[in-house]
Amino acid sequence: MFDKFRQERDEQDRAGQSHEQTAAGQTGAGQTGAPVPATTAPGPALASVARPADADPAAQARDAAARERRHKLSELRQAAHARLLETFNLPALLQANEAEIKAEIGNIVRELLPDTAVAMSRSEREQLVDELYYEVMGLGPLEVLLKDDSIADILINGPNIVIVERNGMLEETDVQFQSEAHLRRILQKILASSGRRLDESTPYVDARLPDGSRLNAVISPIAIDGTLVSIRKFRKDKLTLEQMVLFGSLSEAMAGYLRAAVQARLNIVVSGGTGSGKSTLLNALSAHIGKRERILTIEDTAELQLQQRHVGRMESRPANVEGKGAVTQRDCLKNALRMRPDRIIVGETRGDEAIDVMQAMNTGHDGSMTTIHANSARDATNRLESMVLMAGLEIPLTALRRQIASAVNLIVQVERLQDGARKVVSVSEIVGCEGDVISMQELFYFRHDSISPEGRVEGRFVGAGVRSHYTERFRRWGIRLPDSLYSGES
Numbered sequence: 001m002f003d004k005f006r007q008e009r010d011e012q013d014r015a016g017q018s019h020e021q022t023a024a025g026q027t028g029a030g031q032t033g034a035p036v037p038a039t040t041a042p043g044p045a046l047a048s049v050a051r052p053a054d055a056d057p058a059a060q061a062r063d064a065a066a067r068e069r070r071h072k073l074s075e076l077r078q079a080a081h082a083r084l085l086e087t088f089n090l091p092a093l094l095q096a097n098e099a100e101i102k103a104e105i106g107n108i109v110r111e112l113l114p115d116t117a118v119a120m121s122r123s124e125r126e127q128l129v130d131e132l133y134y135e136v137m138g139l140g141p142l143e144v145l146l147k148d149d150s151i152a153d154i155l156i157n158g159p160n161i162v163i164v165e166r167n168g169m170l171e172e173t174d175v176q177f178q179s180e181a182h183l184r185r186i187l188q189k190i191l192a193s194s195g196r197r198l199d200e201s202t203p204y205v206d207a208r209l210p211d212g213s214r215l216n217a218v219i220s221p222i223a224i225d226g227t228l229v230s231i232r233k234f235r236k237d238k239l240t241l242e243q244m245v246l247f248g249s250l251s252e253a254m255a256g257y258l259r260a261a262v263q264a265r266l267n268i269v270v271s272g273g274t275g276s277g278k279s280t281l282l283n284a285l286s287a288h289i290g291k292r293e294r295i296l297t298i299e300d301t302a303e304l305q306l307q308q309r310h311v312g313r314m315e316s317r318p319a320n321v322e323g324k325g326a327v328t329q330r331d332c333l334k335n336a337l338r339m340r341p342d343r344i345i346v347g348e349t350r351g352d353e354a355i356d357v358m359q360a361m362n363t364g365h366d367g368s369m370t371t372i373h374a375n376s377a378r379d380a381t382n383r384l385e386s387m388v389l390m391a392g393l394e395i396p397l398t399a400l401r402r403q404i405a406s407a408v409n410l411i412v413q414v415e416r417l418q419d420g421a422r423k424v425v426s427v428s429e430i431v432g433c434e435g436d437v438i439s440m441q442e443l444f445y446f447r448h449d450s451i452s453p454e455g456r457v458e459g460r461f462v463g464a465g466v467r468s469h470y471t472e473r474f475r476r477w478g479i480r481l482p483d484s485l486y487s488g489e490s
Contacts, residue, residue, distance in 0.1 A: 158226025168420020251461035265367030272414035277422035299347030352391035361407035405433035
């Protein structure tokens, strides 16, 4: 089927491809060559469990035979990949569909099988064809993990260790890359579409995958034992506050109050650690913004999924090779103030842009939101102070804290607990500033009771019994929350 796309293979083409094939396809000693997802049955490339040296001769013979078979399968995979690179060209791939490409890959595998003298079942051949297809058209070993909706994070510690997070818990997979060069080649494939660089002069990068997943990668000399990659997968389904209540992430009383806070245009800071669910909660809160409001979002790596129509999205940009052309979040924020926003949402405040976030909240853009890394609501205000001071402003501490108290109305603290569950553990209002102390009151919190025999955190969401400081503001917006909302357990 692909005969019309086959290229003339002269010596010059073959010499030019040999270097790429060696870097991308060569398998190091003791490494497996094919990715095998942890959720599938072990395939031919799954490394067997090492046996003790004093095992019986029959076991040693079986191990030797298994190693020889893996070696031959690795050679077959490399040969098939090399043949694909020689056979296919870009116009052919663009014109063909998945079935046609897989059919041609299957033909190449069948042609090469006699040379390897290894027997393969039909399922093993189909698995090998899928792996080679992902290598040519997709992201190689990552493709299987990216298609698994049960995985939230993919963590790669060098070519031989791939860890995923399911249900808040980490587990190691059997997926491996052929070599460090293979892993680097997959990364370059991802970055080619995002315009980001990853080389010795810029050994770390933040980028987005085509499906919206967020990627961070670090290479040598920063990463000592091999390339480090972290991928936060993009959720296709957008969680709502109602769904989060069903999942046990917060109580119905918390959800009712947070809906009112968004509708009454309180300025909200979502605080928590890495992977605690800050962006997920921010997305859920944004669903309750009015459809007639103009929203501008500013992020380092775009991942917010707002559902309104009047949304303008901006993303910062790193410097080019010459160290010029960088556009920071602070630059985006300054420009956003001239774009007639009703609300400004900053994906994450982590530096001197904090001063501009507070200025936006203090200058008529009520209802703005952001996230921040902090261990508690009180720590969140301290971090805001530190980040504003990083901007180099010479401002008295008392005046700075009054600015924070005036800008921020609500701090929502989220946390990933010991069992991997993500919960809203505190909802606190900032009610003013007494002297140089920011006054806060906690409305709701999660009471940690015990750990079950299965390792699950047991506890309850509790209302502190304190009436909201913004009750009158809610009334002006036509929102009436019963006093019973702030008390009781759930």
